[in-house]
Amino acid sequence: MTPTALATINRPQLLTFPQLDRDPDVLTQLLADKRSVNTKRTYAGDVRDFFATVTGQLPTKASVNAFLRLPERDAVSLVLKWKAGMMSGEGRKKPLAEATINRRLAAIKSLVTMGLNLGVCDYNLARVKGETIAKYRDTTGINKATFERILSTCDRETVAGKRDYALLRLLWGNALRRNEVSQLNLADFKLGARTLRILGKGKGTQYETVDLGAATAQAITDWLAVRPGSAGETDPLFVALNYAALGHRLTGDGLYKLVQTRTKKAGIEKVMSPHRIRHSAITAALDATDGNVRKVQKLSRHRKLDTLMIYDDNRSRDQGAVTDLLDGMF
Secondary structure, three states, X not given: OOHHHHHHHHOOOOOOOOOOOOOOOHHHHHHHOOXXXXXXXXXXXXXXXXXXXXXXXXXXXXXXXXXXXXXXXXXXXXHHHHXXXXXXXXXXXXXXXXXXXXXXXXXXXXXXXHHHHOOOOOOOOOOOOOOOOOOOOOOOOOOHHHHHHHHOOOOOOOHHHHHHHHHHHHHHHHOXXXXXXXXXXXXXXXXXXXXXXXXXXXXXXXXXXXXXXXXXXXXXXXXXXXXXXXXXXXXXXXEOOXXXXXXXXXXXXXXXXXXXXXXXXXXXXXXXXXXXXXXXXXXXXXXXXXXXXXHHHHHHOOOOHHHHHHHHHHHXXXXXXXXXXXXXXX
16 A cells, blocks of 8 residues: 555545534524423414513523523522512412413423533523422222213214214223324324334333233224225324314324213313323222222333323322221210
8 A cells, every 4th residue: 555545545635514502592402402392382382482572582592591691699680580470470360370480491491401512501490489389189980880871872873973982991991191192193003913003201202112902902993994094004094084084193182072962962161171181091990900009000101100100109098998987086
């Protein structure tokens, strides 16, 4: 090998990079960093609320960066003032719930953290604390007999009845979340294996496979026999049936309205939702397994057993039983 060729091999390759933005669009970058469409929409709305409240204007690249370049003390002061207004309801129709306040604070904290990562500011909002809330206060939902009443409203001789029956059985039998259902595609359902591939909460693009009950698998098959619209593998498993959106993906909001409509038709006064059916299914599973939280965890797909223990405590109502014992002592 000639000296010239050897020198070419040993010479380090110079790497080139695109011109870095010294004045980044932090909000756009924050939203681009979120996988969930719902999270993007919610964070965008929460950031808009902060800037509309604090500055009287919607956020722009310039105003976001101006906020992020404030001294930490001033930024924290503005966020705390915003939080106080949400708690008191000042300038609003009413005070906001603790969970809503915490969600909005999380959006602004994420914005500041993204600003920190991009070098726009040199602090975060860790010192701003959220409100204490009790999670899963009411997990009881409805019992099996009440759910049967909801199922009975589905006329399975009609297209809508077949779809709604399949959806309701899926929500009950697999305790799915509404976004998990709305994201389902035709390729995700395997009749022979009786399985469904879902994008679980917090899993990003990583799918997981759940087993279906025989009745649920048959209900989905009956629905697919009459399902309108295109039938490619990436087309939605469940579609809207109203004239304006016929054949389009059934959204999470559409599923929520469907459950409410069926519940009212069954004459049930309790406010129901897809998540309430999930609560009901998990509670029913704990009853059926005599409180076997590890087994029911396979159904609920909760990461922590502590969450299921809350369901089990609410189901068993131990406090009421002990109160009855004390009450009967006199």
